[in-house]
Amino acid sequence: MAPLLIAIDGPAASGKGTLARRLAGHFGLPHLDTGLLYRAVGRMAERTGGDPAAIAAGLTAADLADPALRGDDAGQAASRVAALAEVRANLLKFQREFSHQASGAVLDGRDIGTVICPEAPVKLFVTASLSARADRRYRELRQQGADTIRPRVLAELAERDRRDSERAAAPLKAAPDAYLLDTSDMDADAAFADALAFIQRKGFRSPGP
Template sequence: MTGPLVIAIDGPSAAGKGTLARRLATHFGLPHLDTGLLYRVVGLRSHRTGRPPAEIAAGLDVPDLTDPELRTDAAGQQASKVAILPDVRANLLNFQRKFASQASGAVLDGRDVGTVICPEAPVKLFVTASSEARAERRYQELRERGVDTIKPRVLAEMAERDRRDSERAAAPLRAAPDAFLLDTSDMDADAAFAAALAFIERKGFRSSGP
């Protein structure tokens, strides 16, 4: 296969797309962008400062994505709120497309990478899992971080975020028609990686490493 390898990975939260994206980026030696962090930065900064989300989105750069608080559930909830705003999405579009256009290729994961950001990407994956499996993963993750919560609350918050992401007018969460559907409900990270890698290799791409 000729041309740069651009891997577009979409899916709901806690389906495993971030872990998969990082492993694929390492395997193929590609830069990786978690596009959800962009919305987390915008949501958190707008919440903290009261500045318009679109204004914040217009001035973001890669170093802005290193704040540890971006990985918290609170940041995720704020991200989902600003992600429904068309002007925010428009202001972040060029940033994401520029990242994807690197000569080396790239791996991007999010919720509209294969449908809006990189519709021409040669490899598209849609990573999903049952609500119960995703809630259990998020619950265990929160417990490991010392966050006091209960499974019903985690499931309810996840359902609300899924609703916002799938029903928003601007770039709703959905699989691209030509995306490879990867259901990780009964998979661990190694199995998900193996399935994704097999699909990518069937498309004609191979790692240049050992």
């Protein structure tokens, strides 16, 4: 059987990152949060005034270690540079090389199943209602000490959804053969169990004890 390559797509705060990390740990696979690539490019471009496409072409794994990339500001910057076709093209090689590991891999983002790894045997599209995602992001930001209000979080998520789905370059959408996983009323354990059951139906078994 071919290596287990899991492509996970979905909008912000849908739970795809948590699910991707958990699946990677369960199967012992390397994991790449491809959103970090765009966060790094966006943050570096805003901080230095440099050309995002040139920054993307020179990006290295070390550039992904900055803890600030997990912040909401970096997420908004990522969505802006992700709309640039040249940025996406320059990051394509990085992502595909990561996916072509003999061990298999787990990648999560917004165009993994449609552009980066269309050949992946397992594709998941993780989504949730805008309201549920806003609640999650608001709680997360408050726990981090951010001074924000839920209406602002809701508006920012809605705007990010619009940019991600309407951009000309690799818009956010589910691959035709992706499994739709709606986590609106699921906790992380339920989402993991649902995804794992789908992967097993595809013929991939969990590692033994």
